[in-house]
Amino acid sequence: MSAATVLRLVTPDEEPRDAVAEHLQWCRHRALAANTLRAKQGTLSRLSEWADGRDVLALTARDLASWQADRVARLSPRSRQPLTPTTLRAELAHV
Numbered sequence: 001m002s003a004a005t006v007l008r009l010v011t012p013d014e015e016p017r018d019a020v021a022e023h024l025q026w027c028r029h030r031a032l033a034a035n036t037l038r039a040k041q042g043t044l045s046r047l048s049e050w051a052d053g054r055d056v057l058a059l060t061a062r063d064l065a066s067w068q069a070d071r072v073a074r075l076s077p078r079s080r081q082p083l084t085p086t087t088l089r090a091e092l093a094h095v
Contacts, residue, residue: 019057020044043094046071064092 020041027037048056050067059067068088075083 020048039091040094043091047095064095068092 023044024037024041027040032040044056047059047064047067050070051059051063054063068091072083072088
């Protein structure tokens with residue numbers, strides 16, 4: 001799945017909606033900083049790519065823990081330094 005994949009939220013009486021775009025728009029209405037919006041968008045793109053076609057809105061806490069463990073395992077040891085437990089918890093705040 002590419003980073004350009006669109007996440008869809010479907011309700012019984014509506015056409016599919018892009019849930020991530022709606023969430024980011026809501027964040028813009030809350031006047032969140034541009035850096036926060038970029039971080040949220042990047043985190044959700046990485047999560048979507050990892051989910052490989054599964055509905056990101058339906059991922060469980062166990063799925064999110066697996067996603068983070070996979071991210072850490074894929075990085076070289078030098079790159080892992082910024083992924084401290086605090087950094088990983090902060091990243092989950094964007095999900």
